[in-house]
Amino acid sequence: MADFVQALDPSKLVLVGTVLAFVTSAFSAPAYNLPIFLFGTYAQESSEAIQSLKAFTFLLAGSMFYDIIWMVNHSQNWFIRTVTILLLVLKVMRPV
DSSP states (O other): OHHHHHHSOHHHHHHHHHHHHHHHTTSSSOTTHHHHHHHHHHHHHOTTHHHHHHHHHHHHHHHHHHHHHHHHHSOOOHHHHHHHHHHHHHHHHOOO
16 A cells, blocks of 8 residues: 555645645635645645645645544535545645
8 A cells, every 4th residue: 555655646646636625615615725735736846846845744734633623523515525535535645
């Protein structure tokens, strides 16, 4: 499993995360996911990427904790809840 995660392209993971965050942004979902993944898209394309990628990794780690708290305190449609959980799993799979 670790080899599979390491073989994934980080830019593709960030793009998928951005799309999933965009899909959930119109519904009852954490509002901070879309800006974080948009920043990640910028950080992947930036020439001074080292500092930006460190900040992006820190933001992802912090938002995983807030995602769990947010899902416990708010009710969601089953589809949006599934997409939010997929987004949380994607954050865990993000290669550092």
